[in-house]
Amino acid sequence: MLMLTHTWILREFLGTDRLSRDLLDIFVYNISPDILPIHEAITSDITHGIPRFRSLPRRYKKASFVQFHLLVDDIAHHGKIGKTAVRNFNPNSNGYTYVKGRPLIRPIMDFYKNIGKEIDYSYAA
Numbered sequence: 001m002l003m004l005t006h007t008w009i010l011r012e013f014l015g016t017d018r019l020s021r022d023l024l025d026i027f028v029y030n031i032s033p034d035i036l037p038i039h040e041a042i043t044s045d046i047t048h049g050i051p052r053f054r055s056l057p058r059r060y061k062k063a064s065f066v067q068f069h070l071l072v073d074d075i076a077h078h079g080k081i082g083k084t085a086v087r088n089f090n091p092n093s094n095g096y097t098y099v100k101g102r103p104l105i106r107p108i109m110d111f112y113k114n115i116g117k118e119i120d121y122s123y124a125a
Contacts (some may be wrong), residue, residue, distance in 0.1 A: 074095075080094075
């Protein structure tokens with residue numbers, strides 16, 4: 001759901017014409033901060049703790065799309081963009097993703113319960 005939300009926000013922000021021309025870059029820079037399974041030592045705190053408004057060397061100008069991804073994340077997860085990264089998980093956040101996904105939390109918990117595994121609200125969120 002998060003990637004779908006990111007993709008929708010990016011498509012709306014960039015427009016479909018731009019999206020089709022730069023699809024590969026958008027795909028790579030959109031998901032890069034979220035590819036955490038590469039190594040167990042790489043955590044969301046590391047990939048999402050990057051300063052939002054840091055100047056980038058000209059040589060790495062495409063990294064600005066990673067910064068943009070983090071701004072989209074901030075809206076999707078927290079409902080606002082801050083100067084510093086939010087480091088605490090809040091399942092009751094006002095972020096777009098959590099507001100839209102909130103009706104799914106109880107059914108997810110019930111599904112797990114039906115297969116003999118109890119999960120808490122935070123995990124379901």
